[in-house]
Structures are given as structure tokens and as C-alpha cells.
Amino acid sequence: MSINEDYSENGFAFPIRAISAEKAREIRQQLEEVERSLEDQSVLKFNANFVLPFLQELTTLESITDAVAEVLGDDLLVWGCNLFIKEAKSEHYVSWHQDLHYWGLNEDDQVTAWLALSPATIESGCMKFVPGSHKTIVEHRDTFHEDNLLTRGQEIAVDVDEADAVAIELQPGEMSLHHGRLFHGSDPNRSNDRRIGVAMRFIKPSMKQVGGQKSLATLAKGQDKFGNFELVEPPKEMLSPEAIALRQRALDISQTILYDGADK
Template structure:
């Protein structure tokens, strides 16, 4: 075991459903990530999530390297053991005052993963603050029963279906601010959300969904990337590995999953009994 987390931090993750913050990239490295992502956006003349929204680590070789960063994988290993798959990764960008938000939801509601020993790690490329819409969580909510999600398709909601747990009491919500280069981790069943960015600069970060190799998808057979250890269970196909940035094979995999996640006919797990 790497022991990059203290026992208290491991305990906090399983008791409260989240643990934060952890240092990973230097400020310069985080700024370089931002520069490269904005360079891509300039080349396509539009926001990145119109092109690359799911399994984003496949789009850029340098990002796949970050997904293997020892500080990230050591922390994840301390929570779920040494055999680790990366299922999804998503960009979460909010432009200055663009009104975008993320409604209260559980990542688990749509993934169909079993068991739920799954971690969402959120890495900040810019500072994430209460003012620019950092994430917030409801501590302990990963132990609540599965929640109903209403699909609003609100255009300001960064979630692809605008899935929302309505009528929540937010009094106990905890904000998870991060400095550029830091990450937080939350449990796949944790209720979380984020408000709008009311500042004059972008808020930029991305999430990685890590799981032990024993986890399977109960909806159908899907693909993931083995990022550490060995896979004795073979529950997953393997994603292609980017040979270079914007590798066409990887870009086709990304487009396939963007279509699938927005398609109401593709099986999604709305509520688990």
C-alpha cells in the first residue's frame, strides 16, 4: 500500500463519502494544462466539450499520462487497492459568468456499476472557489438510499441529461475548494453539485472515475483503461491507448460514448433497487 493517505483520510472517505484537498500538479503544470486545452479550443473555434466530453484522457496523450500520475494513483490505491481501472474522465469548464451549474446528483445513478466501490477524482486546472462554482457535497449521503433523478435537459446544466435530485435540504452541504493542481475525491454514490461561476475568469477542471478491477457494469459490456496492477476479472474491454494527441482511433471511441450517454435508448441505470 502506498500510504499517501492517512488512516484518518481513508476513514473520512468511507464515512463521509469524500476527502480533500490533495496536492498533485504544480501551479505551472496546471497552467500548462490550461494552455494546451485552450490551444485546442482555439483550433476548433469552440468549447472543448462540444468535441470531447467523455473519456477525455483518450484525446490527449499528455492527459493519459496525468491519469497515471503517481500522486493520483497512490491516493486511489489507498482507497480501493492496487488493481485499478479508469472508466470515465470528463472536462468540467465554466466560463466567466456563463450561468452554468451542476445540479445535485449521484454519479452512480447512470453508470450501472457493481459494487459501488468507485471513486470520482476531480483535478483542478484553475483554482476552484465558492465564487467560481467549486463542487459541494452532502457528507454521508453515499450511504443514503438511491435517489430518483428528474431529467430536466436544462441547457445551463453541465450534466448531459440535466439529471437532478429535486427537493433536497442543502443546509449541511460542504464546499470543496481547490487550488490549481490539487484534487478532491468523492464516492460514486455521494450527492454533489456546484453553483455558477460569478467571477471574471474560467473555472477549469476534470474528473476521473476510478474503480477496482472487480467492479462490473451490469448494463452491458463496456470499456475502461487498466491504469495500475493486473486484471484477473476481465469484466471490461480495454479502451485504445492514445499513440499521440487526437489519435483517430481514440477520438472515434470518444464520439461513440458521447452519443451513447446522450441517447435515451441506451440503457442507463436510473434507480437501483
């Protein structure tokens, strides 16, 4: 089955080898060096690709963009790129949710490529997907639970039957693709290693942000014939002041979108 057939039926495809295990280890080392060098790590919490060239480079790698292009076509923007890190033996989890519920985008031409930089296993709290659930839209509620890695602790407001879910186990360097309306979540990390994932959010350039904002995006493949997003240049150096300011501007715009209608 091709990626596209698998994906349109189930709303996801995995495992897909994106980079070698060796390359994944190198990127993890680079990331952990940056973490150690920063007293305040908040700059890594959202769109870290704006400040770390080695993450931004992942978003244009052919092994990743070609797989995404099988679903979305040859013109691709990166709308976001977030690290999902669960420390060893930690309670952090991700509640069941559909990404697009909160992203203020007008269509669903969006795919997340989630790349493992450490083993994502049932023990370490890999993602869980409900096959076919991308074909429905359901209500969500906010929990703001302190262990929830999502911005609003948002969760699906109806019961999700765990028995329907598939565990998305990935080795370092493998990725999964998932649809923005797929029911997904993940459990705490019970393993002795950190669980580190890079979630790259790809969209078709024809998508639009509703409500008039222009989110910042980078070009991953092909061209943007629409101009619906503000295209910015990839970072050239690590954590440069210009890149940090750009990331902050992206965050400010994104927060007005992600917290729209929230109580907090």
C-alpha cells in the same frame, strides 16, 4: 486522519495536492491551445483522455492513483474522464445528484478524482458535497435544463439542505476524491476566470456494467484480472483519427447506458 478514514466517514476527501500549480498551469495552456485549434469542440465533451495524451497521463500519475488506491485497492481502471468547464460569468451549474444512479454499474467501488486546473472557489462555482450522504440511495428526476452540465440534467428528487453542504474549494493542482453515491452539485461561475476541472472516474476491475455492455476503459494501476471491461490503449498522439474513432465508440456505448429510461 488518513484519506481512507476521512473518506469512509464522509464520502469524500480534500484537498489533496496532485500536481504542482506550475504543472496545472501547463496543462491548462495545452488544453486551451487544443480548444482554440478546434472548430467543433464536441470531441472534448466526453472522455477527452482518449484523444489527448496529456489528460490520459494524469490518470496514471502516482500522486493521483496512490490516493485513489487507499480507497479502492491497488488495481484500478479508468471508466471515464470528463472535463467540467464553466466559463467566466456563466450560468452553467450542476444539479444535486449521485453519479452512480445513471452509470449502470453493479457495485459502488468507484471514486472520482476531480482535479482543478483553475481556482475552484465558492465564487467560481466549486463543487459542494453533503457529508455522509453516500450511505443512502435516493430517486432522481431528469430536467434537461440547458444550463445544467449533466447529460440528462438529472437531479435528486428530494430536497437537499444547502446548510448541510461543504464547499470544496481547490487551488490549481489540488484534487478532491468523492464517492459515486455522494450528493454533490455546483453553482454558476460568478468569477472572472474559467473554472476548469478534470473528473477522473476510477473503478475496481471487479465491477461490471449491468445490461451486458462492455464499456471501454484504460488501466490506471495494477492489473485487471476480470476482463469485465474492454481495455484500450492510451492515445499516443493528439487527436489522431484512430483515437477520435475510439472515443466515438466509447461515447456510443456510454450513451446507451446514460440515457437508459430517459424520455429524450
